[in-house]
Amino acid sequence: MATQHSRSAARLMMTPAVILLLGWMLVPLVMTLYFSFLDYRPLRGAFDCCVGFDNYVRFFTSSSFWPSVLTTLQMVGGVLAITVIGGIFLAMLLDQPIWGQGVVRILVIAPFFVMPTVSALVWKNMFMNPVNGLFAYLWKFFGLTPIDWLSELPLFSIIFIVSWQWLPFATLILLTAIQSLDGEQLEAAEMDGAGVVNRFVYIVLPHLARAITVVILIQTIFLLSIFAEVFVTTGGSFGTRTLTYLIYQRVIESQNIGLGSAGGIFAVILANIIAIFLMKIVGRNLDR
Amino acid sequence: MARAVSTRKRAIYTVIAWTIGLLIFFPILWIFLTSFKTEADAIADPPLFFFFDWTTENYGIVQERSNYLRFLYNSIIISVGSTILGLLIAVPAAWSMAFVPGKRTKDILLWMLSTKMLPAVGVLYPIVLIARSLNIYDTYVLLIGVLTLINLPIIVWMLYTYFKEIPVDILEAARMDGASLRNEILYVLTPMALPGIASTMLLNIILAWNEAFWTLTLTTVDAAPLTAFIASYSSPEGLFYAKLSAASTMAIAPILVMGWFSQKQLVRGLTFGAVK
Numbered sequence: 001m002a003t004q005h006s007r008s009a010a011r012l013m014m015t016p017a018v019i020l021l022l023g024w025m026l027v028p029l030v031m032t033l034y035f036s037f038l039d040y041r042p043l044r045g046a047f048d049c050c051v052g053f054d055n056y057v058r059f060f061t062s063s064s065f066w067p068s069v070l071t072t073l074q075m076v077g078g079v080l081a082i083t084v085i086g087g088i089f090l091a092m093l094l095d096q097p098i099w100g101q102g103v104v105r106i107l108v109i110a111p112f113f114v115m116p117t118v119s120a121l122v123w124k125n126m127f128m129n130p131v132n133g134l135f136a137y138l139w140k141f142f143g144l145t146p147i148d149w150l151s152e153l154p155l156f157s158i159i160f161i162v163s164w165q166w167l168p169f170a171t172l173i174l175l176t177a178i179q180s181l182d183g184e185q186l187e188a189a190e191m192d193g194a195g196v197v198n199r200f201v202y203i204v205l206p207h208l209a210r211a212i213t214v215v216i217l218i219q220t221i222f223l224l225s226i227f228a229e230v231f232v233t234t235g236g237s238f239g240t241r242t243l244t245y246l247i248y249q250r251v252i253e254s255q256n257i258g259l260g261s262a263g264g265i266f267a268v269i270l271a272n273i274i275a276i277f278l279m280k281i282v283g284r285n286l287d288r
Numbered sequence: 289m290a291r292a293v294s295t296r297k298r299a300i301y302t303v304i305a306w307t308i309g310l311l312i313f314f315p316i317l318w319i320f321l322t323s324f325k326t327e328a329d330a331i332a333d334p335p336l337f338f339f340f341d342w343t344t345e346n347y348g349i350v351q352e353r354s355n356y357l358r359f360l361y362n363s364i365i366i367s368v369g370s371t372i373l374g375l376l377i378a379v380p381a382a383w384s385m386a387f388v389p390g391k392r393t394k395d396i397l398l399w400m401l402s403t404k405m406l407p408a409v410g411v412l413y414p415i416v417l418i419a420r421s422l423n424i425y426d427t428y429v430l431l432i433g434v435l436t437l438i439n440l441p442i443i444v445w446m447l448y449t450y451f452k453e454i455p456v457d458i459l460e461a462a463r464m465d466g467a468s469l470r471n472e473i474l475y476v477l478t479p480m481a482l483p484g485i486a487s488t489m490l491l492n493i494i495l496a497w498n499e500a501f502w503t504l505t506l507t508t509v510d511a512a513p514l515t516a517f518i519a520s521y522s523s524p525e526g527l528f529y530a531k532l533s534a535a536s537t538m539a540i541a542p543i544l545v546m547g548w549f550s551q552k553q554l555v556r557g558l559t560f561g562a563v564k
Contacts (some may be wrong), residue, residue, distance in 0.1 A: 010384030017381035017444060018396065024437040025403045028411035028418075035413065090308065098302040106548050107309035110316055113547035116500045117518040118536045122319055126529055132331040134318070141334075167312070172554060218558065225407050228500035228515070232522045247409045252505070257413050264410035275405035279398050 029268065036261035043255045055262035059250075067239065068246040071155065075242060076223045078159040079166060080216055086163070087170030087215065088208065094171070095178045105175075112168035116228035123161045124150060124233045154238035162229055166222075170215045177211035178204070210281070217278040224271060243267060316540070323347070323533035330529035346534035353531075356538055359517035365428055366503070366513050367496035370435035371443075371489055377436070378443040379485065385444075386451035387459075397448065404441040408501045419506065426508045434506065435496045443492055446553075450484025487553035490546055497543045514539040 036055050039048040059065060094105060111119065127133050128149035136146035149157040181204065189199050225244050230236055236245045247267060251260030310317075321337065322330050329340045350356050385393045415434065419425040454477070462476045503515045518539055521532050547554075 007388055007390065010388035010390070013380035013384040014396070017377050017400070017440060020377065020437060021400055021403050021440060025406060028414035029406070031414035031417070032411055093301065093305050093308070096301040096305070097298050098305045099298070100302070100306070104305045104309040105551070107313035109547070109551055110313050110544060112554075113494060113498070113544045114316065114540050115498045115515055115518060115543075117504075117515050118319075118540055119315070121518060121522055121532060122315060122536055125532060126318065126322065127315065132529070134335060137333060137335055164312070164315070169558065172551065173558075221405050225409060225501065227409070228504065228519075231504065232519055244407065244409045248412070248505075251409075251413045260413065264407070264412070267407040268410040271405050271407045272402075275402050278405075279402060282401065283394065283398055 032261045032264050035257050036265050038258045040257040041255055042257065051258070055258045059259055059262045059266070064241065064246055068241050068243045071240060072224065072242045074155060075159055075226065076220055079162045079223055080219060082159070082163040083166045083170040083219065084212060084215060086167050087174045090171040091174035091178050094175055108171055109168045111164050114165065116165065117232055119165055120161055120229045120232040128157055150233055151238055154234050154240045158229055158233060158240055162223070162226060166219055169219070173215050174208060174211055177208050181207050213281060217274060217281070220274050221271060221278070319533045319536050322530055323537045325530050327530045346530045347538070350531050350535045350538070354517060354520060356517065356535065359512060359514045360538070362511055363497055363513035366431045366435060366511070367493045369428065369432040370439065370496050371492040373432060374436045374440050374443045374492060375485065375489060378440060378447055382444050382447035382451055386448055387456065397445065400441040400444055404438070412505060416506070425506065426510050428511050430506055431503065431511050434502050435499060438502070439492050439495055442495070443488055446488040446491065447484060450488070451481060454480045487550055490550040491553055494543055494547055494550065
């Protein structure tokens, strides 16, 4: 089917997509790289070329750098732990014979389609508000003092909100993977006397390994750039300033483009390290 | 797993699953209920569930105060526009990669995916700068352009995995039977490719609709979609739970319905075919 003619036609058909993505990737990235070596603060009219690695040094040694890295790690790690463990549990539950399985599935998946700004605002005001939030009522009902979630436990609260949004994603993917598990294999193991725990550890978990890896990698990429949830809940205060938010503040709020760009380059490198692992898994799949 | 299960076991699983499902869904239900309350009922102590005076006044107030329809219109234009533009670019590309693969096809596919991993914040300022110098800041052109580009890798990938499943043999059989190229495309390929294209479209409208980094940073008034409309409620004045709920319901309802229809494709689209 692949004649010389159709080959060149095929290449032609690919060209627009390739060129557009190449431009999208290279142009801004080169600009960011360039800015990161400048003293560029438009509000003060500063535009001095070539300050070397000053911006990088200042970004990495600033007092907010390490806290922001730590916050980012805690946030990503926390959400991953909750969604992966919760997702495995939910996927196994939904795989059982239950009445109205389709409906339950729809209920569980729903949060994924909720706009990030909506879920952040609704959780912040209608649930976590210390006076009128539902949690406050619940706490009072049990005779406890309501908690001001977003100022007392800010990081936990954001992790909670983001986990609510991403749990459906993990569940859905793990459920798809679990459904491809051979039931006879489990039955055989059961007949051979393998208990629930052994069946889970030696059959279910290995079968899910790939899906779990995919969930972790894809979520990590999205979670590293969490923005809206921080933007509308705490605005980066109370120790919830992630790396993404720190860079956003440097670039947009303090208009220190050079410094922010240096941070941006760091974020790009960080994301690429994770991306390499994801590519390997996806790439392996292409061969089959 | 077709195993015989006792009714009792089934009942237990059903109760657990439904309880958890309803808990997870509860915030959405709560938004929906609250949107029909008066502001006083919305913060009633104890909270009111179903027995309150249902009112639709909030919807009217929200429309009047922040012109919901304008933002809705922007959301539709931007999400549908970027999806269609993306499909126009991606269909030929995915088509050629699936049916006439070259030595580099796999590398190109992986590279495309890697552009998706670029953290937006790393390239934020250049994009703002380019937008301002071209005078397209806060316009449909900019938003549609950016959203097309960020979702293009996913569109190409999804289409590729769908096209890949169309057996080449059928095409050859059609050709042997004397079908012209036009007939081959029209009557053999298109019917087989349409479901894949449709679900790609659906998933991408959802992704574009909910995209909240670029839509918040690249718009102010004119092209601001629903994400920005909702964010404007983050600094409230007075009692606003019912209004916030009405606004939220209107922002998520269309996409929630679409999402439920596309749940199967979601897995495939978001894992780039790594999990099917």
